[in-house]
Amino acid sequence: xxxxxxxxxxxxxxxxxxxxxxxxxxxxxxxxxxxxxxxxxxxxxxxxxxxxxxxxxxxxxxxxxxxxxxxxxxxxxxxxxxxxxxxxxxxxxxxxxxxxxxxxxxxxxxxxxxxxxxxxxxxxxxxxxxxxxxxxxxxxxxxxxxxxxxxxxxxxxxxxxxxxxxxxxxxxxxxxxxxxxxxxxxxxxxxxxxxxxxxxxxxxxxxxxxxxxxxxxxxxxxxxxxxxxxxxxxxxxxxxxxxxxxxxxxxxxxxxxxxxxxxxxxxxxxxxxxxxxxxxxxxxxxxxxxxxxxxxxxxxxxxxxxxxxxxxxxxxxxxxxxxxxxxxxxxxxxxxxxxxxxxxxxxxxxxxxxxxxxxxxxxxxxxxxxxxxxxxxxxxxxxxxxxxxxxxxxxxxxxxxxxxxxxxxxxxxxxxxxxxxxxxxxxxxxxxxxxxxxxxxxxxxxxxxxxxxxxxxxxxxxxxxxxxx
Amino acid sequence: xxxxxxxxxxxxxxxxxxxxxxxxxxxxxxxxxxxxxxxxxxxxxxxxxxxxxxxxxxxxxxxxxxxxxxxxxxxxxxxxxxxxxxxxxxxxxxxxxxxxxxxxxxxxxxxxxxxxxxxxxxxxxxxxxxxxxxxxxxxxxxxxxxxxxxxxxxxxxxxxxxxxxxxxxxxxxxxxxxxxxxxxxxxxxxxxxxxxxxxxxxxxxxxxxxxxxxxxxxxxxxxxxxxxxxxxxxxxxxxxxxxxxxxxxxxxxxxxxxxxxxxxxxxxxxxxxxxxxxxxxxxxxxxxxxxxxxxxxxxxxxxxxxxxxxxxxxxxxxxxxxxxxxxxxxxxxxxxxxxxxxxxxxxxxxxxxxxxxxxxxxxxxxxxxxxxxxxxxxxxxxxxxxxxxxxxxxxxxxxxxxxxxxxxxxxxxxxxxxxxxxxxxxxxxxxxxxxxxxxxxxxxxxxxxxxxxxxxxxxxxxxxxxxxx
Numbered sequence: 001x002x003x004x005x006x007x008x009x010x011x012x013x014x015x016x017x018x019x020x021x022x023x024x025x026x027x028x029x030x031x032x033x034x035x036x037x038x039x040x041x042x043x044x045x046x047x048x049x050x051x052x053x054x055x056x057x058x059x060x061x062x063x064x065x066x067x068x069x070x071x072x073x074x075x076x077x078x079x080x081x082x083x084x085x086x087x088x089x090x091x092x093x094x095x096x097x098x099x100x101x102x103x104x105x106x107x108x109x110x111x112x113x114x115x116x117x118x119x120x121x122x123x124x125x126x127x128x129x130x131x132x133x134x135x136x137x138x139x140x141x142x143x144x145x146x147x148x149x150x151x152x153x154x155x156x157x158x159x160x161x162x163x164x165x166x167x168x169x170x171x172x173x174x175x176x177x178x179x180x181x182x183x184x185x186x187x188x189x190x191x192x193x194x195x196x197x198x199x200x201x202x203x204x205x206x207x208x209x210x211x212x213x214x215x216x217x218x219x220x221x222x223x224x225x226x227x228x229x230x231x232x233x234x235x236x237x238x239x240x241x242x243x244x245x246x247x248x249x250x251x252x253x254x255x256x257x258x259x260x261x262x263x264x265x266x267x268x269x270x271x272x273x274x275x276x277x278x279x280x281x282x283x284x285x286x287x288x289x290x291x292x293x294x295x296x297x298x299x300x301x302x303x304x305x306x307x308x309x310x311x312x313x314x315x316x317x318x319x320x321x322x323x324x325x326x327x328x329x330x331x332x333x334x335x336x337x338x339x340x341x342x343x344x345x346x347x348x349x350x351x352x353x354x355x356x357x358x359x360x361x362x363x364x365x366x367x368x369x370x371x372x373x374x375x376x377x378x379x380x381x382x383x384x385x386x387x388x389x390x391x392x393x394x395x396x397x398x399x400x401x402x403x404x405x406x407x408x409x410x411x412x413x414x415x416x417x418x419x420x421x422x423x424x425x426x427x428x429x430x431x432x433x434x435x436x437x438x439x440x441x442x443x444x445x446x447x448x449x450x451x452x453x454x455x456x457x458x459x460x461x462x463x464x465x466x467x468x469x
Numbered sequence: 470x471x472x473x474x475x476x477x478x479x480x481x482x483x484x485x486x487x488x489x490x491x492x493x494x495x496x497x498x499x500x501x502x503x504x505x506x507x508x509x510x511x512x513x514x515x516x517x518x519x520x521x522x523x524x525x526x527x528x529x530x531x532x533x534x535x536x537x538x539x540x541x542x543x544x545x546x547x548x549x550x551x552x553x554x555x556x557x558x559x560x561x562x563x564x565x566x567x568x569x570x571x572x573x574x575x576x577x578x579x580x581x582x583x584x585x586x587x588x589x590x591x592x593x594x595x596x597x598x599x600x601x602x603x604x605x606x607x608x609x610x611x612x613x614x615x616x617x618x619x620x621x622x623x624x625x626x627x628x629x630x631x632x633x634x635x636x637x638x639x640x641x642x643x644x645x646x647x648x649x650x651x652x653x654x655x656x657x658x659x660x661x662x663x664x665x666x667x668x669x670x671x672x673x674x675x676x677x678x679x680x681x682x683x684x685x686x687x688x689x690x691x692x693x694x695x696x697x698x699x700x701x702x703x704x705x706x707x708x709x710x711x712x713x714x715x716x717x718x719x720x721x722x723x724x725x726x727x728x729x730x731x732x733x734x735x736x737x738x739x740x741x742x743x744x745x746x747x748x749x750x751x752x753x754x755x756x757x758x759x760x761x762x763x764x765x766x767x768x769x770x771x772x773x774x775x776x777x778x779x780x781x782x783x784x785x786x787x788x789x790x791x792x793x794x795x796x797x798x799x800x801x802x803x804x805x806x807x808x809x810x811x812x813x814x815x816x817x818x819x820x821x822x823x824x825x826x827x828x829x830x831x832x833x834x835x836x837x838x839x840x841x842x843x844x845x846x847x848x849x850x851x852x853x854x855x856x857x858x859x860x861x862x863x864x865x866x867x868x869x870x871x872x873x874x875x876x877x878x879x880x881x882x883x884x885x886x887x888x889x890x891x892x893x894x895x896x897x898x899x900x901x902x903x904x905x906x907x908x909x910x911x912x913x914x915x916x917x918x919x920x921x922x923x924x925x926x927x928x929x930x931x932x933x934x935x936x937x938x
Contacts, residue, residue, distance in 0.1 A: 103818070104817065104818065107817050107818070108625070108817070124622075127617040127620055127621050130619075130620035130621075132616070132617075132619045132620060133615075135619040135620065136612055136613075136615060136619060139608065139611060139612035139619075140609070140613070142608060143605055143608035143611075143612050144605075144609075145605075146601050146602075146605060147601070148601075149796055150599075150601045150604040150605060150608075150794060150796055151596055151599035151600075151604065151793070151794045151795065152593075152596050152599075152795055152796055153593070153790075153795040153796065154795075154796055156576075156577070187656055187820055187823070187824075188820065188821060190819065190820045190821045191819075191820045194819045194820060216818070216821075219818055220818045220819060223815075223818055223819075321622075324620070325619060325620045326621055326622040326623075326821075326822070327618055327619055327620055327621055327622065327822075327824060328824060328826060329822070329824045345573045348573065348576050348577070349572070349573065349576070349685070349688055349689045349692055350659065350660075350663045350689060350692075351656055351657065351659045351660045351663060352657060352685075352795075353795070353796075353798070354798065355656075355796060355797060355798045355824060355827055356796050357608070357796055357797060357826070357827060357830075358824055358826060358827065
């Protein structure tokens with residue numbers, strides 16, 4: 001019998017909340033040394049199932065016990081009983097980081113460059129696809145200019161000509177009207193998402209996310225104490241029926257979504273779904289954070305939520321990290337003017353300004369047409385690769401979710417609904433880094449899907465492995 | 470009689486906490502339309518005095534009423550009754566930003582460049598003092614290099630050669646031992662302070678700060694819900710007697726301090742005070758955030774807390790924004806290895822990496838000795854200016870706190886303990902932006918002191934004004 005089930009009795013009818021019953025129960029077992037230091041606790045799911053309670057209750061209780069020093073969370077492994085000395089220590093307890101443990105482990109691994117590893121699960125383009133010369137040329141031009149931009153803090157909102165360029169050209173091109181005061185430059189889209197989330201989210205808030213969706217975002221939102229509720233991603237966008245149910249049940253303030261070339265499925269939200277989504281947002285007072293970092297990879301005109309809604313309830317976040325250079329850390333937020341004022345306050349208070357040097361490099365790349373040319377080249381390359389990879393995956397017996405209209409991701413399901421995490425473990429032993437679907441689910445729920453980055457699928461051993469399954 | 474005193478009766482003996490009594494009292498007055506929309510509430514201090522309660526209670530109550538939509542906070546002006554329609558709105562309530570209102574107003578003004586305004590109150594060096602050519606040269610060299618650094622995310626901790634340079638040379642030179650894993654590059658020191666504060670501070674936590682001290686930090690810490698307790702700054706560093714009392718009373722986790730060339734007083738903590746401070750930190754489990762952004766302006770050897778403590782309880786935060794270029798946004802944290810791991814997790818989760826382009830520019834400037842030469846030139850210039858400004862201020866009847874051993878700040882007191890904020894208002898009408906002492910106090914308490922930036926004191930009209938008082 002599982003260790004805690006025999007020892008803790010929960011009573012849902014008692015006036016003491018269940019979470020406190022769990023906390024008190026485990027605390028006593030630790031203090032009485034019934035549970036000894038180093039004992040592994042049941043997983044969150046197992047504990048919930050064993051005691052017939054919600055997983056949220058268990059997450060809350062474990063979090064509190066970690067904060068109190070009774071439990072330790074070990075990365076990717078689970079929760080363990082701490083030694084009692086630990087429970088009395090006063091060092092800061094980074095509970096919120098523990099909540100994001102799985103994602104952090106993954107992120108550290110993703111950013112670590114190990115030779116001889118092929119990475120069909122990688123989240124970005126190979127360096128040799130990104131045109132260094134484009135950046136170099138702008139850097140060179142910039143180095144011949146003098147001015148306070150080299151030494152001063154610069155404009156709090158960001159380099160004005162770049163914001164003008166975005167306002168008058170790049171955003172206009174995709175149907176979004178935003179004046180320069182509605183645009184705030186950020187250090188990549190991550191910084192933009194961080195500012196928006198810090199403004200809106202209080203610990204305990206329910207936040208809607210795409211399921212599957214962007215795992216770094218999930219880890220980050222959990223670190224803020226948010227409770228994630230997934231909105232299933234269908235071929236033409238978020239599942240509107242489920243979305244409506246969630247809005248009725250949880251009354252959330254925020255929904256984070258990729259409209260165009262969604263990560264990981266590669267799908268884009270149709271205009272009809274976008275329209276329904278915005279109607280629901282209006283009805284339920286929902287704000288939508290539209291993360292559009294892959295949009296420029298789309299070869300035709302794709303609908304953005306911000307273009308329909310004109311930044312009323314949509315907060316548009318984007319960057320140039322995926323399309324041309326992650327090193328520059330140039331991203332931006334476009335939103336309602338009043339919201340922009342608050343986000344600007346928050347940006348100023350938490351980090352002052354963003355580097356004008358990098359924003360000027362990006363500006364040069366945009367205005368001199370180098371960005372457009374680069375993107376067109378990448379689109380063509382991706383299209384060729386995508387066709388090949390889809391054929392190869394299908395030949396290996398995988399099922400393709402939907403053929404994407406652009407971008408680097410293909411979402412494919414293993415035959416017989418085989419567990420993707422298990423396959424990823426097998427692959428990693430052969431130095432093949434796959435991206436199993438469970439990673440992209442709000443609470444790492446099991447999945448038989450895998451995300452493939454078509455730009456990282458050149459090595460035949462990837463498909464040799466998949467066909468050998 | 471003040472509006473609320475007649476209408477709200479508080480009973481400290483009741484079991485309902487005072488803060489809730491205030492909230493309920495004001496809520497009822499608003500709902501019964503006794504207090505009408507637009508009515509200005511007493512200031513926090515006045516309300517506290519009138520009702521004989523703590524200012525913290527009033528801050529809490531007003532914050533909650535703003536969050537509930539009953540009050541509005543207007544920048545730099547105070548709290549007003551909201552219209553009841555507002556109280557039912559579901560839009561996000563950025564309470565925490567309202568807490569930082571005064572600082573935000575000031576920051577926006579500081580960063581706005583208005584011609585014909587002289588800024589003896591400015592917090593940084595004039596652009597023409599900072600050597601654009603130094604940055605330009607490195608930018609030029611960098612533009613001739615190729616490599617993944619132009620396009621890829623780069624190392625999560627920051628550019629390794631720069632961290633090696635800091636570890637082996639710059640930190641070693643000031644007596645701090647930190648290996649490269651203990652150093653995390655940040656977007657300026659603000660980003661470093663933000664990471665540390667997010668790791669340690671929970672809403673309601675008491676945090677110790679220098680009084681007077683860095684106002685942006687105060688606004689930022691308030692936005693996190695921290696309660697600031699000031700440690701008076703004496704000529705040789707923090708007042709150890711008061712510090713000890715605060716440690717006994719509040720058991721705070723963190724103390725933010727400038728050890729070398731403190732902003733705004735220009736004083737540096739002596740080795741003896743540093744030693745006592747660290748003994749107290751050890752005894753009371755206090756962590757110290759040592760913000761050293763002005764240290765390089767010190768012409769002789771100055772003691773850092775991190776050099777005595779070797780990053781055990783000291784978290785060292787610095788940047789090159791004040792000394793050579795704010796535009797580059799290159800700063801760093803050096804701390805205990807375990808803490809560094811957590812801060813790195815937080816950096817990754819909240820913004821991925823920092824720009825390697827900028828870090829490489831800074832690296833070039835450091836290794837080729839350009840930084841050292843630039844700093845020596847600035848030190849000499851500042852020394853000349855400082856002597857002049859001190860003489861001029863004394864001639865106007867101001868009293869100098871202590872002659873600083875370097876840097877740009879001189880802290881001077883008005884004759885007859887005149888209110889500095891009032892003098893700053895008079896000055897602003899003459900397009901002279903002074904920095905009155907109340908700005909540098911945790912809750913903007915009145916002050917007769919002013920901070921002068923000696924690099925911005927060339928215009929005779931500054932001293933004409935001061936002598937006319």
